[in-house]
Amino acid sequence: xxxxxxxxxxxxxxxxxxxxxxxxxxxxxxxxxxxxxxxxxxxxxxxxxxxxxxxxxxxxxxxxxxxxxxxxxxxxxxxxxxxxxxxxxxxxxxxxxxxxxxxxxxxxxxxxxxxxxxxxxxxxxxxxxxxxxxxxxxxxxxxxxxxxxxxxxxxxxxxxxxxxxxxxxxxxxxxxxxxxxxxxxxxxxxxxxxxxxxx
DNA sequence: TGTATGATTAAT
DNA sequence: TTAATCATACAA
Numbered sequence: 001x002x003x004x005x006x007x008x009x010x011x012x013x014x015x016x017x018x019x020x021x022x023x024x025x026x027x028x029x030x031x032x033x034x035x036x037x038x039x040x041x042x043x044x045x046x047x048x049x050x051x052x053x054x055x056x057x058x059x060x061x062x063x064x065x066x067x068x069x070x071x072x073x074x075x076x077x078x079x080x081x082x083x084x085x086x087x088x089x090x091x092x093x094x095x096x097x098x099x100x101x102x103x104x105x106x107x108x109x110x111x112x113x114x115x116x117x118x119x120x121x122x123x124x125x126x127x128x129x130x131x132x133x134x135x136x137x138x139x140x141x142x143x144x145x146x147x148x149x150x151x152x153x154x155x156x157x158x159x160x161x162x163x164x165x166x167x168x169x170x171x172x173x174x175x176x177x178x179x180x181x182x183x184x185x186x187x188x189x190x191x192x193x194x195x196x197x198x199x
Numbered sequence: 200t201g202t203a204t205g206a207t208t209a210a211t
Numbered sequence: 212t213t214a215a216t217c218a219t220a221c222a223a
Binding site: 081 | 215216217218219220
Binding site: 044046052053054076078079080081082084086099101125126127128175176177178179197 | 204205206207208
């Protein structure tokens with residue numbers, strides 16, 4: 001029995017998957033074999049029909065992966081400087097994905113830690129987490145499974161239990177950094193987590 | 200071919 | 212509030 005999240009699990013409405021990804025773990029294996037792990041603490045949902053969604057108008061070279069079947073990564077460059085990682089959800093041909101906005105890292109090699117940088121803030125933001133996990137467009141379209149160097153693991157039973165008994169506060173708000181679709185409450189984050197990008 | 204613009208970030 | 216920085220989308 002594996003705790004690795006499958007394409008099947010992601011093949012649902014992005015509005016269900018996005019909050020369900022909170023508490024799950026994103027795992028990255030670098031080219032040198034090193035493994036970095038972080039708990040997902042902040043997400044946003046994007047899907048067809050939503051003016052803020054890259055796939056709102058039509059399928060293009062850039063947004064093509066948003067239209068793919070669930071279970072692949074959609075990675076794009078923003079502002080010519082940063083990358084953003086999305087988890088593609090729902091059925092093929094329907095554009096939808098979860099933007100991973102922040103991670104609470106489990107650990108991080110001391111020698112890589114930039115001076116004066118607070119550990120909790122290392123992956124606090126969509127561009128920052130891609131930097132730390134060395135995620136760029138080479139991972140666009142990759143299947144989310146261990147063999148590809150990037151995958152997801154389900155919530156631990158303990159975390160799920162805590163969540164079920166209401167011990168974990170989840171906040172739902174409007175999305176950040178967009179000019180359209182600002183009325184939709186499609187952002188979720190762990191209320192008490194120090195790694196959340198912004199409140 | 201030319202140009203405006205980001206699902207951001209860190210610094211002022 | 213602004214600069215950094217460039218692939219993409221869309222107009223022409």
